[in-house]
Amino acid sequence: MLLHTVKTSPFQTLAISNCLDLLADGDTLLLIEDAVVASQADHPLYAQLKLLADQGRLMVLDADLEARGIQNRIGTRCSYLDFVALVIKHQSQLAW
Amino acid sequence: MDNQKTKFSVVVTGAPYGSQSASSAYQFCAAATLAGHEIAGVFFYQEGVLNASQLVSPATDEINLPDLWATLAKQYQFPLEVCVSAALRRGVVDQQEAKQLSLAQFNLKSPFVLSGLGQLAELSANCDRLVQF
Numbered sequence: 067m068l069l070h071t072v073k074t075s076p077f078q079t080l081a082i083s084n085c086l087d088l089l090a091d092g093d094t095l096l097l098i099e100d101a102v103v104a105s106q107a108d109h110p111l112y113a114q115l116k117l118l119a120d121q122g123r124l125m126v127l128d129a130d131l132e133a134r135g136i137q138n139r140i141g142t143r144c145s146y147l148d149f150v151a152l153v154i155k156h157q158s159q160l161a162w
Numbered sequence: 163m164d165n166q167k168t169k170f171s172v173v174v175t176g177a178p179y180g181s182q183s184a185s186s187a188y189q190f191c192a193a194a195t196l197a198g199h200e201i202a203g204v205f206f207y208q209e210g211v212l213n214a215s216q217l218v219s220p221a222t223d224e225i226n227l228p229d230l231w232a233t234l235a236k237q238y239q240f241p242l243e244v245c246v247s248a249a250l251r252r253g254v255v256d257q258q259e260a261k262q263l264s265l266a267q268f269n270l271k272s273p274f275v276l277s278g279l280g281q282l283a284e285l286s287a288n289c290d291r292l293v294q295f
Contacts, residue, residue, distance in 0.1 A: 146193035161294035
């Protein structure tokens with residue numbers, strides 16, 4: 067059970083795409099930094115992320131959404147304290 | 163495990179300016195300590211070594227990340243380890259290395275210490291969770 071953290075936007079790198087390819091059942095994806103735009107903008111991976119969100123497996127860092135002045139359309143907003151709890155909940159973290 | 167104390171080790175690979183990575187890592191550490199968890203240590207690698215320069219001098223109304231790291235580490239008593247080979251390449255030098263390399267200055271901020279990848283291995287072995295930024 068992995069917590070994948072992605073920090074780059076899908077318009078910038080293939081990190082989200084590569085991460086989705088390797089995401090296993092029970093893994094969670096946490097979008098941080100520039101990657102939070104993926105929870106709002108239209109992009110080719112949006113539908114795939116929405117499926118993940120519908121399963122409660124997509125988290126978005128609140129502070130980074132606020133810093134960019136955007137609202138997430140999909141995923142669960144979480145604080146840094148939630149981020150800490152997510153790391154504890156999963157066996158290990160994988161940074162993309 | 164949720165109500166228990168968890169021991170974290172954190173790896174920082176981003177410079178204090180130019181990427182958000184170091185700032186994210188700091189905020190994670192601050193949240194973890196606030197929640198009562200323990201930081202086994204923070205390892206600064208690649209561009210992350212620039213967090214350890216005492217010459218970083220932002221405007222006084224801006225946050226100073228090296229200062230924040232030093233304060234948090236002193237408050238919660240955890241080591242700030244800096245990869246020595248990554249640091250020397252980027253001009254982050256402690257007193258001993260400066261002497262050895264005949265450099266006129268050193269700029270490693272206290273309480274950051276120069277160490278090697280072996281220390282990262284140790285940090286990852288001696289923690290419950292390793293988090294990379």
